[in-house]
Amino acid sequence: MGTEMREEEGKQRIPLLTPYKMGNFSLSHRIVLAPLTRQRSFNNVPQPHAIRYYSQRATKGGFLLAEATGVSDTAQGYPNTPGIWTKEQTDAWKPIVDAVHAKGAVFFCQIWHVGRVSNTGFQPNGQSPISSTYRELAPQLRANGVDMARFSPPRRLSTDEIPKIVNDFRIAARNAIEAGRHIILLLISGFDGVEIHGAHGYLIEQFFKDQANDRTDQYGGSLENRCRFGLEIVEAVSDEIGADRVGIRLSPFATYMECGDSNPEALGLYLVEALNKYGILYCHMIEPRMMPVGVKSECPDSLVPMRKSFKGTFIVAGGYEREDGNKAVAANRTDLVAYGRHFLANPDLPKRFELDAPLNKYQRETFYAPEPVLGYTDYPFLEETDGFRGK
Numbered sequence: 001m002g003t004e005m006r007e008e009e010g011k012q013r014i015p016l017l018t019p020y021k022m023g024n025f026s027l028s029h030r031i032v033l034a035p036l037t038r039q040r041s042f043n044n045v046p047q048p049h050a051i052r053y054y055s056q057r058a059t060k061g062g063f064l065l066a067e068a069t070g071v072s073d074t075a076q077g078y079p080n081t082p083g084i085w086t087k088e089q090t091d092a093w094k095p096i097v098d099a100v101h102a103k104g105a106v107f108f109c110q111i112w113h114v115g116r117v118s119n120t121g122f123q124p125n126g127q128s129p130i131s132s133t134y135r136e137l138a139p140q141l142r143a144n145g146v147d148m149a150r151f152s153p154p155r156r157l158s159t160d161e162i163p164k165i166v167n168d169f170r171i172a173a174r175n176a177i178e179a180g181r182h183i184i185l186l187l188i189s190g191f192d193g194v195e196i197h198g199a200h201g202y203l204i205e206q207f208f209k210d211q212a213n214d215r216t217d218q219y220g221g222s223l224e225n226r227c228r229f230g231l232e233i234v235e236a237v238s239d240e241i242g243a244d245r246v247g248i249r250l251s252p253f254a255t256y257m258e259c260g261d262s263n264p265e266a267l268g269l270y271l272v273e274a275l276n277k278y279g280i281l282y283c284h285m286i287e288p289r290m291m292p293v294g295v296k297s298e299c300p301d302s303l304v305p306m307r308k309s310f311k312g313t314f315i316v317a318g319g320y321e322r323e324d325g326n327k328a329v330a331a332n333r334t335d336l337v338a339y340g341r342h343f344l345a346n347p348d349l350p351k352r353f354e355l356d357a358p359l360n361k362y363q364r365e366t367f368y369a370p371e372p373v374l375g376y377t378d379y380p381f382l383e384e385t386d387g388f389r390g391k
Contacts, residue, residue, distance in 0.1 A: 061105070094179050114129070174241060176191040208227060253287075256291075
């Protein structure tokens with residue numbers, strides 16, 4: 001009884017653990033599982049070990065975002081990342097989604113296209129990666145800090161080709177919602193919605209940012225033109241599955257993959273105001289302090305202007321700990337906070353935050369290991385932490 005009272009008091013005391021109504025979804029807390037690429041979907045097909053990974057982190061009324069999931073065979077740029085453009089891939093998501101729903105959680109699929117962040121080895125028939133530009137990326141050290149990523153010269157999409165890519169996102173969104181459709185019973189047990197990946201230097205952001213976009217057609221030049229492609233995707237996906245099932249991830253201040261912008265605040269404000277016209281469910285934005293992905297630094301810029309302008313649910317991400325997450329919610333700078341590495345290492349993160357319990361330390365060296373257990377589903381829950389070997 002004493003434990004129950006303490007836990008109930010914790011929920012009342014901690015802003016992150018207060019309930020929130022996100023459109024048609026009733027969330028029991030404000031801690032979101034961020035989309036985390038883990039490169040464990042062999043041959044681009046989601047694997048059974050992902051059932052355990054996602055269900056471990058699911059709570060009743062929790063909100064989970066699936067890892068970035070390719071919309072087509074040209075969308076890939078990393079080994080063993082999942083797709084949702086084939087029937088095999090879509091069917092493989094079904095037991096994963098079912099396991100998350102069995103825990104009472106809300107589950108969205110993040111859909112992406114990497115654009116020029118790729119090379120011919122990932123592309124069908126060894127073709128060039130597609131992009132907004134012909135500009136080639138310099139080799140870069142991968143996030144694991146060990147491997148060097150090398151990129152092939154991209155091919156600039158022609159104006160006539162762009163509707164095909166927009167349609168790839170539309171079909172991927174439909175596949176996500178229909179993953180696990182039972183024809184006989186006329187039941188749908190697919191994802192609850194999708195998050196369009198418009199951040200971190202991938203294809204959509206290659207159009208948004210003036211460092212990467214050097215086009216002179218209706219998709220380049222002015223803010224309106226550079227944002228046109230991404231907003232066409234938002235419109236197509238919203239028309240397909242309903243705007244109340246659509247979110248988008250943006251990183252206007254980031255410079256990842258040589259994709260910065262000369263006026264990031266103007267870009268962010270233009271986008272959120274344009275998104276309001278479509279009435280999408282949420283905007284998920286990366287903090288300015290995370291200009292290089294994964295590196296937290298001091299920064300004078302703020303997401304507050306975008307927060308104030310956007311009419312839907314606002315989600316922030318970017319190196320948050322327990323206390324600054326609580327402060328952000330309490331100060332109304334956000335509605336929800338996405339956690340990545342801490343949620344990876346602590347499958348019961350909401351409970352640990354509630355009790356202010358110690359956190360498992362994440363093991364960076366296993367982030368992208370092609371391992372179905374190690375560094376993926378073997379992080380212990382609170383009651384199992386004695387003697388944990390995390391570093």
